[in-house]
Amino acid sequence: MKxxxxxxxxxRVPLKTPFKTALRTVETxxxxxxxxRTDSGHTGYGEAPATAVITGDTxxxxxxxxxxxxxPRLIGEDVANLNRICALVQGSLERNTSAKAAVEIxxxxxxxxxxxxxxxxxxxxxxxxxxxxxxxxxxxxxxMVADSLSAIxxxxxxxxxxxxxxxxxxxxxVKAIHAAVEGRALLRLDAxxxxxxxxxxxxxxxxxxxxxxxxxxxxxxxxADIDGMKYVTERVNTPVMADESVFGxxxxxxxxxxxxxxxxxxxxxxxxxxxxxxxxxxxxxLHGIPCMIGCMLESSISVAAAVHLxxxxxxxxxxxxxxxxxxxxxxxxxxxVIFNESEISITDAPGLGITEVEGLEMLKP
Numbered sequence: 001m002k003x004x005x006x007x008x009x010x011x012r013v014p015l016k017t018p019f020k021t022a023l024r025t026v027e028t029x030x031x032x033x034x035x036x037r038t039d040s041g042h043t044g045y046g047e048a049p050a051t052a053v054i055t056g057d058t059x060x061x062x063x064x065x066x067x068x069x070x071x072p073r074l075i076g077e078d079v080a081n082l083n084r085i086c087a088l089v090q091g092s093l094e095r096n097t098s099a100k101a102a103v104e105i106x107x108x109x110x111x112x113x114x115x116x117x118x119x120x121x122x123x124x125x126x127x128x129x130x131x132x133x134x135x136x137x138x139x140x141x142x143x144m145v146a147d148s149l150s151a152i153x154x155x156x157x158x159x160x161x162x163x164x165x166x167x168x169x170x171x172x173x174v175k176a177i178h179a180a181v182e183g184r185a186l187l188r189l190d191a192x193x194x195x196x197x198x199x200x201x202x203x204x205x206x207x208x209x210x211x212x213x214x215x216x217x218x219x220x221x222x223x224a225d226i227d228g229m230k231y232v233t234e235r236v237n238t239p240v241m242a243d244e245s246v247f248g249x250x251x252x253x254x255x256x257x258x259x260x261x262x263x264x265x266x267x268x269x270x271x272x273x274x275x276x277x278x279x280x281x282x283x284x285x286l287h288g289i290p291c292m293i294g295c296m297l298e299s300s301i302s303v304a305a306a307v308h309l310x311x312x313x314x315x316x317x318x319x320x321x322x323x324x325x326x327x328x329x330x331x332x333x334x335x336x337v338i339f340n341e342s343e344i345s346i347t348d349a350p351g352l353g354i355t356e357v358e359g360l361e362m363l364k365p
Contacts, residue, residue, distance in 0.1 A: 003036060006103070032099075033045065038110060046107075057099065065096040086275040108273075129346075130322075132344055133156065161190065163190070167195065201235045204236040242265065245260075247270040263319070266294065266309075301352070336349070
């Protein structure tokens with residue numbers, strides 16, 4: 001099975017409600033879809049969102065990176081040589097992790113198809129059913145409380161609460177949600193780099209002293225502020241999770257050495273795909289550091305790859321934040337992973353199991 005072509009398309013899926021964080025507001029998923037074609041007639045699917053405020057990638061940079069740097073290296077390569085072709089992707093240019101991730105996902109999809117097995121089985125197997133949380137966007141307190149109660153009614157048992165815009169209001173938001181859910185759901189707090197280290201400690205002490213129990217606090221400070229992460233981790237009882245501070249294996253080592261975080265958030269768009277994500281999970285597991293698997297605003301193409309990884313690496317990945325497909329007004333992907341509110345399940349189809357992506361606007365070479 002040799003690679004003959006790589007085609008790109010644009011996928012647009014309106015969100016049910018605007019996605020609001022300390023960094024941005026988004027109303028529509030707009031992602032680049034990668035289709036890797038082979039001489040055997042098989043197609044591998046991948047996907048990349050433009051998350052400029054986190055990864056630095058835009059639609060233009062993703063397209064350019066794939067067409068000019070990655071694609072020329074892969075044409076004619078054999079899918080069976082997975083390690084080689086992934087190394088070609090990673091060495092094709094610096095950074096541009098979302099573009100690399102999209103192509104790698106498609107390559108892993110093809111590799112599993114080649115062997116006639118679902119990807120998670122090729123990665124080591126596991127129980128093909130997992131449970132995800134859902135994001136509660138930062139908003140007025142009444143709206144966030146209503147969204148939280150609605151999510152619980154839909155069966156979600158973990159809520160990821162976005163904060164980070166106003167320290168005083170953030171504290172009141174969390175207190176109100178905690179009081180409203182009455183212990184019916186785990187609460188995960190995500191500041192999206194919105195606080196300083198001292199603000200984070202102040203906010204967490206205020207919440208902890210008020211009896212608010214949180215499962216974790218995600219990325220309270222700026223991505224590069226590792227000292228700030230360590231400052232917070234050492235001074236609060238709630239476990240602290242690093243997200244934007246960790247893109248790949250080298251940063252995991254740094255965080256572990258400095259004891260700057262208690263949990264690592266793995267996202268394929270940060271690691272540049274599955275090959276480095278597997279390394280991050282393995283390094284964390286060796287050091288007894290639990291991981292979460294997360295996503296950007298992605299459809300069920302790339303999120304499916306994250307699901308397969310989570311199942312195969314369940315010893316390391318103990319928390320799941322893969323609600324991207326649940327936030328969209330519809331699912332344009334046929335076949336593949338099944339998203340049913342909080343429950344996500346994998347079929348027996350080879351690879352990612354994707355057969356078609358509806359409404360895809362193909363981009364000209």
